[in-house]
Amino acid sequence: MKTDSRHFIVSLVYGSLLLAFFLYLILAGPENLSGYKHQLVAIISSLLVGVFGVLLSGSINLGIESPFLESKLGKLAVKATGGVALFILTMLWWKSENPPIKVEEIKEFVKEDGDSTRTMIDGKAKDLEKVIVDDGSQTRDVIVSSSLSELEVMFPFAVRVEGNTDNTIMHLNGEPEIPITSYDNGFELMKLRWGDSFKYYFYKQGNSNPEENSKLSLQLSNGTTLPLSTVNGEHSIRIPGSNPTPITAVILNPDRISEASMKIMIYSSDRDLGREKFKQALLNTSLSDKVREIFMQISTDGVRLRSAPVNSPNTILRTLNQGAMVKVLETSGEFSKIRLPEGKEGWVDSKFIEKIH
Numbered sequence: 001m002k003t004d005s006r007h008f009i010v011s012l013v014y015g016s017l018l019l020a021f022f023l024y025l026i027l028a029g030p031e032n033l034s035g036y037k038h039q040l041v042a043i044i045s046s047l048l049v050g051v052f053g054v055l056l057s058g059s060i061n062l063g064i065e066s067p068f069l070e071s072k073l074g075k076l077a078v079k080a081t082g083g084v085a086l087f088i089l090t091m092l093w094w095k096s097e098n099p100p101i102k103v104e105e106i107k108e109f110v111k112e113d114g115d116s117t118r119t120m121i122d123g124k125a126k127d128l129e130k131v132i133v134d135d136g137s138q139t140r141d142v143i144v145s146s147s148l149s150e151l152e153v154m155f156p157f158a159v160r161v162e163g164n165t166d167n168t169i170m171h172l173n174g175e176p177e178i179p180i181t182s183y184d185n186g187f188e189l190m191k192l193r194w195g196d197s198f199k200y201y202f203y204k205q206g207n208s209n210p211e212e213n214s215k216l217s218l219q220l221s222n223g224t225t226l227p228l229s230t231v232n233g234e235h236s237i238r239i240p241g242s243n244p245t246p247i248t249a250v251i252l253n254p255d256r257i258s259e260a261s262m263k264i265m266i267y268s269s270d271r272d273l274g275r276e277k278f279k280q281a282l283l284n285t286s287l288s289d290k291v292r293e294i295f296m297q298i299s300t301d302g303v304r305l306r307s308a309p310v311n312s313p314n315t316i317l318r319t320l321n322q323g324a325m326v327k328v329l330e331t332s333g334e335f336s337k338i339r340l341p342e343g344k345e346g347w348v349d350s351k352f353i354e355k356i357h
């Protein structure tokens with residue numbers, strides 16, 4: 001075997017540098033590399049070793065007499081064979097159990113990252129749960145507030161009207177318009193509702209004798225006008241409509257009838273209508289359990305409504321009967337402050353109020 005001194009020197013220098021490179025990797029390089037970096041270093045170093053194999057094979061004369069080996073193709077084949085052989089051997093070394101640098105163990109990092117990710121997810125989940133709870137509470141409060149607003153509008157109509165609900169006497173002294181006021185409610189304007197029976201007794205005083213074609217009429221605040229009789233005796237008309245809003249009325253006297261009077265009596269067509277409608281609205285409202293702690297009812301007859309939360313005869317305002325609906329405003333000791341549908345407020349013993357059912 002003969003050597004080409006020039007190629008041999010180049011191969012020796014290159015091999016020395018390559019050896020220094022591997023010594024650096026083994027002695028001073030990192031103990032572990034990630035999979036991607038480990039693969040990259042393995043390929044680069046194997047290529048460098050392969051180049052060394054090409055140089056080394058080209059600098060050695062094998063001493064074999066062969067026309068093919070003496071040709072350029074033969075020499076190239078020898079170089080390539082040496083380079084490929086060393087490249088494969090070096091790659092096998094990197095893939096072995098004892099490579100120059102080991103592949104980084106990522107299990108622990110995966111576990112740690114998994115734990116931190118799980119902790120982060122748990123934290124986010126708790127934050128999200130708190131947000132959902134807070135939003136749910138706010139939404140529930142909005143729904144309750146909305147329900148209360150609707151019931152507040154209906155509450156004034158939750159009055160049980162007991163038969164004859166209002167009375168008054170009107171005197172006709174030639175006025176063209178006479179507002180109908182309530183004798184039972186301090187001469188305030190009388191409140192009428194659709195379906196009420198408007199009964200009246202018309203009678204003339206002294207020798208007054210209205211002409212046979214003299215006219216009277218009842219004009220409601222909703223614009224409806226109803227004819228009234230001027231014949232002595234009892235008469236009745238029904239208040240038309242479907243709107244539960246209270247209305248007022250005036251008597252129109254275009255013929256200026258005088259020295260006559262009318263006794264007016266109002267009867268409710270359904271004394272439980274307003275209360276029943278309010279009850280159904282309350283029971284059908286979202287979160288009715290919440291609003292039923294505010295709107296309640298009297299549990300027995302003869303419950304005393306008082307001006308103050310004390311058991312004293314001087315504080316009694318009136319008595320309330322079973323089923324009367326109330327709005328609870330506050331509680332003080334054994335008493336609850338309530339408001340009635342007609343707006344009157346007072347105190348009752350808390351044990352005599354119950355949830356509407």
